[in-house]
Amino acid sequence: MHDDEVIVVGGGLAGLVAARHLADAGAAVTLFEREPAVGGRVRSTHEQGFTYDRGFQVLFTAYPAAQRELDYDALDLRSFTPGACICREGHRSILSDPFRDPGSLTESIFNRDVTVTDKLNTLRLKRELQSRSTDSLFQGPDRSIEAYLDSRGFSRKYLENFAAPFYGGITLDRSLSTSKHVFEYTFKMLSAGKTVVPAGGMGAISAQLRDRAEAAGATIQTDRPVEDVQADGDRVSVDLGGETVTADAVVVATDPAAASSLTDVESIPTDAHSCVTQWYALEDTGDLDAGKRLMLNAESDAPNQLVDHTIVAPEYAPDGTRLLSATFLGERVESDEELAVLAHDTLASWYPERQFASFELRHTDRIEFAQFEQPPGFAETLPAARAPAGPVYLAGDYTRWSSIQGALESGKVAADAVREDRQ
Structure with a gap:
């Protein structure tokens, strides 16, 4: 990719990762971020x-x-310590993983906000997901988290007292109508590592990604909104509002609404x-x-x-x-x-x-x-990195799934796609 000029639009996690990997591959990379600071939602x-x-x-x-x-x-x-404190008026109880949090053993065993069967089902689920690869977790039939937990024998007490508020915090969907694939992936991550x-602050993650991109040779410009991206043959024009620059390829790593407007890719989720x-x-x-x-x-x-x-x-x-x-x-x-x-x-x-x-x-x-939104089956409808026309690529969690993992992974996937197409 030596001598290739690549523009990255958007300085969130996905854009910063894409810029770093493209610069590492030898491209001349410029990243434009409309806000005064990089990081997107992670600031x-x-x-x-x-x-x-x-x-x-x-x-x-x-x-x-x-x-x-x-x-x-x-x-x-x-x-953080594994598990959570379940709270209601005048009541608090600890529910945790006694294998990873031995100090909670007594409280978790005698916790009455969930049933004994729920605790045994949780251990079975943990063992099952430990044996599965992360790549397999978004494959196969899908259903809602509520239907999935119900099918595995979890009680209504478990769903209402623990799963709804806990996964409400992860998916911002307390109704448990999100895809069970998201549940399985995050459950495995929670069991395998630390939170x-x-x-x-979380903004330190974005700052580190910026430092790594710049160390690889990428140029990052903030307060530079992009108004339009147009592919013309094997070149792409980027309108910076009164100034137009061109490149061999462009990675659009903005928020979903802006990405949809810039690329005309209708499958980008905007709900x-x-x-x-x-x-x-x-x-x-x-x-x-x-x-x-x-x-x-x-x-x-x-x-x-x-x-x-x-x-x-x-x-x-x-x-x-x-x-x-x-x-x-x-x-x-x-x-x-x-x-x-x-x-x-x-x-x-x-x-x-x-x-x-x-x-x-x-x-x-x-x-x-x-x-x-990530309802059952959502992963099958998401756009690929190469979805836009011409040498324009997408990077954002909306090409994978809504998470820090999805954003980071999408940046590398987009960079790899540009590199493969420019060889």
Whole structure:
């Protein structure tokens, strides 16, 4: 690919990975990102000693693409404890994997929010998925998560108290109508590795990918929106709004709506799941008994879960301050202040013995397009990297599945496609 000019449109995870691999292959790569910073949905805001990730996001260390693309040691990762704390008014219970979290053995065995059969079914499922390759997990017949769990003998208590809020946080779909392939893949990843955040926030992942792309020779320009992409024979023109540049190939790695507009690929999914994530500061009066686990709302999605980030990653807040987040599913009509009151009142109902008088709203992200919808059979309809006409390629989780794994993998797939076609 020496002397080939390649433009990457979009500086999210997929675009950054594509830029790096193309530059490594010898191409002259320029990446244009419309925002002032790279990262797309994986960004962090740093204010007054606090770190606020854009939405509640975590990294599964078992993701194959993450293991390939990221330097975990340099990210200085902080780990969650497996399992979750199931919460409702006046009630909290721990449900975890006693093999990976021995300290939870007694609590998990005697947890009555799920049945004994549910616990045995979970162990059977874990063993079954351990023996399957990751490549096989999106193959074969599909159904909803709810139908899948029901067919495997899981109780309604398990679905309502644990699966709905836990996978509501992963898929932003508390109804469990998402593809069972997504469930199987993420369940395997959760069982095989750790759930982590970098000490510097999830945005550190994007920063590292940018550093790696630039070290490979890619040029990255931010605040450079692309208005049009046109293939003309074996060249592609890119309109930067008053300036046109050409290249041998273009990788479109924007959000789905922009990618659909730039490439006219109709199969790009544009139906979205939305969410609102808020961050709250309060005086450090001691750890909550959930430990380094998610606190799942077994009663509603307002909020779906609360997370004590300080106990997982103390670097997220100044000394003497706790930082919690709450995630609300969907586009909420309530004001930021009204959502904060809901979160406070929910937390207080879970911990009636505690006082949360210093609870203060610090930051809100309303994310209209957090994930694309992934109903049963969705994977069969997604566009391939080579879907656009001419030497134009797609990179984005919407060519794989909605996840950090999907985004990272799609960037390499697109880069490989360009490299193979330019040989």
